[in-house]
Amino acid sequence: MSITITDRAKKVDRRPLSFTERLYLPGIMKGLKITLGHMFHKTATINYPEETRPFSENFRGLHILNRDEQGRERCTACGLCALSCPAEAITMESAERQKGEEHLYREEKYAAKYEINMLRCIFCGLCEEACPKDAIYLTQTFAPANYQRKGFIYKKEDLLIPQKAQ
16 A cells, blocks of 8 residues: 555645635734733742742752851862862862961861852752862852853852851
8 A cells, every 4th residue: 555645635725815814803813812811910020139039948059168166167178079060160279287277277288279160060069968078068049140250250268158256
């Protein structure tokens, strides 16, 4: 059994249009009905500074670097957060403490340079899970807007929790 092109083709109705069809009134009325139906729905727009959108408890926002109970940096520059980051958004350089500072800190190593490129970050939370010292944490704070690319690269000073006055 062979099928030809004419067996599968549909015939198109080529009858002339009526007077009302030529005026396109039914089409205009359908469009007006759809438009009026959407005019009275609640808008999905949120006026941001005045209103805030509810976020999930699992929302991951801006990163912070934690301090311990004595106010010391927890980051020991082990590099596990940078290794676990699939977007390669974390850059760090480690350094060793000077001879006089060793008694003030638990660890000999620290992060001399710690940067997160928020344009590359996918907020997956793998850096938080990989850190053995619980030094990095993703907050529920939404990332602010900026006009330049360099404003999205957060340095260690921007990420570190301010030290409490004693």
